[in-house]
Amino acid sequence: xxxxxVLAALLTLGTALRAQDTxxxxxxxxxxxxxxxxxxxxxxxxxESKITRIDGLRGPVTYDLSDLTVMPGxxxxxxxxxxxxxxxxxxxxxxTDESLAQAMLYAVENAYRTLMAGFxxxxxxxxxxxxxxxDWIARGDIPGPRVLTSxxxxxxxxxxxxxxxEFVRRLANDGADVVKMFASESIRxxxxxxxxxxxxxxxxxxxxxxxxxxxxxxxxxxxxxxVTRAGCTSVExxxxxxxPVIELLAEQGTxxxxxxxxxxxxxxxxxxRFLGTGNYTEEGYALMADAKRIGFxxxxxxLANQDVKVVFGTDAVAGAHxxxxxxxxVRVEEGGQNPMDAILSTTSLAAESLGLGDSLGQVKRxxxxxxxxxxxxxxxxxxxxxxxxxxxxxxxxxKNVAR
Numbered sequence: 001x002x003x004x005x006v007l008a009a010l011l012t013l014g015t016a017l018r019a020q021d022t023x024x025x026x027x028x029x030x031x032x033x034x035x036x037x038x039x040x041x042x043x044x045x046x047x048e049s050k051i052t053r054i055d056g057l058r059g060p061v062t063y064d065l066s067d068l069t070v071m072p073g074x075x076x077x078x079x080x081x082x083x084x085x086x087x088x089x090x091x092x093x094x095x096t097d098e099s100l101a102q103a104m105l106y107a108v109e110n111a112y113r114t115l116m117a118g119f120x121x122x123x124x125x126x127x128x129x130x131x132x133x134x135d136w137i138a139r140g141d142i143p144g145p146r147v148l149t150s151x152x153x154x155x156x157x158x159x160x161x162x163x164x165x166e167f168v169r170r171l172a173n174d175g176a177d178v179v180k181m182f183a184s185e186s187i188r189x190x191x192x193x194x195x196x197x198x199x200x201x202x203x204x205x206x207x208x209x210x211x212x213x214x215x216x217x218x219x220x221x222x223x224x225x226x227v228t229r230a231g232c233t234s235v236e237x238x239x240x241x242x243x244p245v246i247e248l249l250a251e252q253g254t255x256x257x258x259x260x261x262x263x264x265x266x267x268x269x270x271x272x273r274f275l276g277t278g279n280y281t282e283e284g285y286a287l288m289a290d291a292k293r294i295g296f297x298x299x300x301x302x303l304a305n306q307d308v309k310v311v312f313g314t315d316a317v318a319g320a321h322x323x324x325x326x327x328x329x330v331r332v333e334e335g336g337q338n339p340m341d342a343i344l345s346t347t348s349l350a351a352e353s354l355g356l357g358d359s360l361g362q363v364k365r366x367x368x369x370x371x372x373x374x375x376x377x378x379x380x381x382x383x384x385x386x387x388x389x390x391x392x393x394x395x396x397x398x399k400n401v402a403r
């Protein structure tokens with residue numbers, strides 16, 4: 001969808017969204033509750049932004065979704081909402097050749113696509129522009145998923161442990177929801193260690209002191225073990241680690257956000273749009289192909305330990321926004337994950353990993369009215385997640401193309 005189409009949709013939705021404050025009811029043909037349970041022929045009552053009641057009684061409903069599967073709105077714990085293709089078709093890497101207004105319009109477009117795909121909450125890791133986008137969406141001024149953002153990352157250039165602590169304090173003061181830390185280099189540069197143990201520990205310790213989580217970009221046994229021992233909240237990417245690290249992840253309760261399919265497949269599909277920019281080289285692509293192969297093997301070994309908290313994230317970049325659900329399909333069909341576990345990874349478990357487990361990720365009385373409905377039963381055919389027919393966020397209906 002082009003930016004002009006998104007803007008037209010915003011104008012159409014604006015008044016209706018603010019007016020939708022009367023109690024509504026929905027009937028679900030099949031309900032997946034987000035914590036492993038299912039029910040058939042269920043009514044869901046919503047008032048303002050909350051689910052107020054769930055029953056199996058007959059009666060009139062506002063939205064009849066009796067031929068659809070309803071579940072909690074999906075959560076993607078790792079996206080990049082400002083990543084986009086320029087008018088010339090190439091991936092965008094800087095703000096030197098476009099205005100901040102143009103950059104924000106692309107982010108608005110990506111947010112809208114993501115919401116229409118059934119994702120009602122995302123964690124964008126991250127860009128300073130995410131903060132204004134987050135706040136405008138939260139006010140209801142524009143449609144989009146609930147956004148949590150890291151604003152700016154901790155990198156090798158941030159400095160020594162004391163400087164990192166000051167940097168994290170500034171992030172907290174600036175309104176960041178999470179700290180993004182590059183403990184490893186980009187996989188296109190080999191994915192080697194980027195930060196020392198002292199730098200990693202300073203990041204995670206200061207984040208805890210500031211009430212922030214830490215999402216650690218990490219590859220390999222050594223670095224994944226280091227960020228896990230330091231008490232970081234989540235490991236992003238994470239492939240190329242050994243079995244003792246799997247046990248450590250389980251023991252520490254660290255969330256693992258692997259990226260198996262959409263990220264790599266998107267890079268291949270749009271290779272001509274990435275190649276030649278930064279470290280998007282033929283050598284970098286070869287390293288990504290190797291990471292994809294190893295990632296599948298690591299993922300399957302990790303699933304064998306059911307105590308590891310595997311959450312859903314895509315690392316969605318330019319070209320991937322609005323296709324986030326493709327990662328669910330790859331995890332099930334190629335990675336061997338149980339369909340229910342895959343759905344839990346993008347509902348209650350993802351909410352828990354973001355510190356939102358007491359309000360989102362479940363179809364339950366008192367929880368936020370974030371709902372997505374798909375044609376088909378994803379527990380029997382995971383590709384049903386491609387057929388999103390209904391999206392509600394905070395009790396407001398943003399999409400309704402039910403048959």
